[in-house]
Amino acid sequence: MRTAHRVEKVRAAEAELMARLPDGALMARAAAGLAAACADLLGRVYGARVVLLVGSGDNGGDTLWAGARLARRGAAVHAVLLAPDRAHAAGLAAFQAAGGRVADDPFAVLSGADLVLDGITGIGGTGGLRPAAVPVARAARGSGAVVVAVDLPSGVEADSGEVRGEALRADATVTFGTDKPGLLIDPAREHAGTVRLVDIGLGPHLPSVPDVESLQHPDVAVLLPEPSGESDKYRRGVVGVAAGSARYPGAAVLTVAGALRGGAGAVRYVGPEGAAVVARFPEALVHAGPPVKAGRVQAWVVGPGLGDDEDTVGQVLASDVPVLVDADGLRLLDPDAVRARTAPTLLTPHAGEAAALLGRDRAEVEAGRLDAVRELSARYGATVLLKGSTTLIAAPDPRLPVRADPMGTPWLATAGSGDVLSGLAGSLLAAGLPPLDAASCAAYLHGLAARRAAAVSTPITSYEVADALGAAWRDIRTPD
Numbered sequence: 001m002r003t004a005h006r007v008e009k010v011r012a013a014e015a016e017l018m019a020r021l022p023d024g025a026l027m028a029r030a031a032a033g034l035a036a037a038c039a040d041l042l043g044r045v046y047g048a049r050v051v052l053l054v055g056s057g058d059n060g061g062d063t064l065w066a067g068a069r070l071a072r073r074g075a076a077v078h079a080v081l082l083a084p085d086r087a088h089a090a091g092l093a094a095f096q097a098a099g100g101r102v103a104d105d106p107f108a109v110l111s112g113a114d115l116v117l118d119g120i121t122g123i124g125g126t127g128g129l130r131p132a133a134v135p136v137a138r139a140a141r142g143s144g145a146v147v148v149a150v151d152l153p154s155g156v157e158a159d160s161g162e163v164r165g166e167a168l169r170a171d172a173t174v175t176f177g178t179d180k181p182g183l184l185i186d187p188a189r190e191h192a193g194t195v196r197l198v199d200i201g202l203g204p205h206l207p208s209v210p211d212v213e214s215l216q217h218p219d220v221a222v223l224l225p226e227p228s229g230e231s232d233k234y235r236r237g238v239v240g241v242a243a244g245s246a247r248y249p250g251a252a253v254l255t256v257a258g259a260l261r262g263g264a265g266a267v268r269y270v271g272p273e274g275a276a277v278v279a280r281f282p283e284a285l286v287h288a289g290p291p292v293k294a295g296r297v298q299a300w301v302v303g304p305g306l307g308d309d310e311d312t313v314g315q316v317l318a319s320d321v322p323v324l325v326d327a328d329g330l331r332l333l334d335p336d337a338v339r340a341r342t343a344p345t346l347l348t349p350h351a352g353e354a355a356a357l358l359g360r361d362r363a364e365v366e367a368g369r370l371d372a373v374r375e376l377s378a379r380y381g382a383t384v385l386l387k388g389s390t391t392l393i394a395a396p397d398p399r400l401p402v403r404a405d406p407m408g409t410p411w412l413a414t415a416g417s418g419d420v421l422s423g424l425a426g427s428l429l430a431a432g433l434p435p436l437d438a439a440s441c442a443a444y445l446h447g448l449a450a451r452r453a454a455a456v457s458t459p460i461t462s463y464e465v466a467d468a469l470g471a472a473w474r475d476i477r478t479p480d
């Protein structure tokens with residue numbers, strides 16, 4: 001599990017820890033970890049050309065101390081001081097004493113660099129890069145050097161992952177003590193490259209429940225349901241799928257395709273497209289009547305391609321089993337009926353649907369996705385999976401961390417991919433997973449399946465994603 005804490009919590013933990021340590025000890029730990037990571041990336045430190053971009057705060061301090069270590073190991077290190085009068089004094093003195101030099105012309109040193117360290121801003125920065133830093137950050141990117149962000153790529157918002165102006169793009173980020181939410185959430189995540197965490201002893205002083213977390217393979221492996229010797233199809237759960245219409249028959253097929261690969265023992269399709277479903281999936285149970293007459297299920301998926309069938313949404317929401325609402329279902333749902341439910345509800349909007357549910361602009365939701373997913377889940381008393389370049393999942397209990405899915409790929413932006421995800425997540429609900437786990441495991445498997453499909457051929461279709469789900473399960477169960 002990767003876990004991330006907001007800046008205020010990092011600062012509180014830092015203050016507690018600093019009170020027990022000699023002055024400068026924490027920065028020394030950070031700089032040592034940073035220099036070691038740089039040495040790894042360089043392979044050979046002696047003779048390497050390293051450029052430090054140094055801002056006015058402690059982020060610049062870490063960078064200067066790490067630069068001093070690299071200079072002592074024989075690297076030629078130049079520092080570009082973006083605020084020369086305010087550069088970290090002790091760090092600058094140590095850097096110069098180790099043989100590091102302050103650059104007169106940033107562009108000249110950058111053009112020959114092997115490695116650039118971005119220490120312009122860390123957790124104290126806000127509002128994108130300031131104008132003086134923009135051409136320097138661009139030159140670093142264009143230099144061909146490996147660019148390493150110190151703690152965070154400068155210019156991104158640590159707490160939300162927003163990028164409000166220009167931000168530096170790094171190949172790797174070396175972060176201290178804990179991940180920051182922005183390192184797990186796009187667009188900031190994309191600027192960070194590969195993230196390496198340096199332990200500086202902050203762990204025991206941080207709250208045990210993080211603000212944001214990301215599942216990794218072993219976490220998903222533990223959560224996924226495993227059939228046992230005593231399982232039969234009913235014990236493994238039956239998922240009901242109320243999806244598709246004469247206008248959108250494919251949505252019925254794709255939702256069932258996802259549901260069949262989600263761990264439930266059986267899939268019961270309810271709606272007008274039973275013939276199309278059985279033609280593709282003879283193993284599906286089908287029922288042409290309304291959901292209330294369909295027989296017992298352990299969870300429902302309602303909405304993909306449903307058209308204007310409000311009645312079906314109302315019947316499903318009135319049931320006493322977990323319900324996933326997607327697509328047209330989100331447009332047709334009665335908010336009071338969702339809030340009145342006693343069994344869990346999982347809503348799976350994209351940004352446009354989330355905006356409609358919140359009564360906000362789509363752009364507003366896209367700019368502040370972490371806020372939007374929390375707000376939606378609180379307002380509806382439901383677990384919410386907000387789809388996007390980083391899919392976010394929030395439970396209605398605000399004490400639980402928001403999960404950021406690490407597996408998404410741009411190839412998933414294709415018609416019908418949401419239908420497959422809904423079926424998959426609904427099936428995991430029917431198999432007994434709590435909604436937060438069902439949603440985050442589904443997003444993870446869906447992303448992994450898309451990556452597998454894309455490794456065979458691109459562009460990928462939603463049907464291919466559904467087909468690759470079995471292999472994705474196997475990857476998770478048998479790590480190499």
Ligand SMILES: NC(=O)C1=CN([C@@H]2O[C@H](COP(=O)(O)OP(=O)(O)OC[C@H]3O[C@@H](n4cnc5c(N)ncnc54)[C@H](OP(=O)(O)O)[C@@H]3O)[C@@H](O)[C@H]2O)[C@@H](O)CC1
Pocket residue numbers: 010011013014026027030055056057058059060062120121122123124125126127128129130133150151152155176177200202
């Ligand atoms: N906390 C910890 O546990 C540990 C923290 N450590 C390290 O300290 C870092 C935090 O240091 P920090 O607090 O000094 O802030 P930091 O990020 O260097 O920058 C703030 C300065 O930048 C300025 N500024 C603001 N926005 C800007 C912008 N857009 N573009 C340009 N400038 C901008 C603003 O100055 P202003 O000009 O607004 O007066 C402000 O003074 C942290 O990320 C980590 O690296 C480690 O050493 C060990 C443990």
Ligand SMILES: [K+]
Pocket residue numbers: 059118119120121122149150151152153154
């Ligand atoms: K930085």
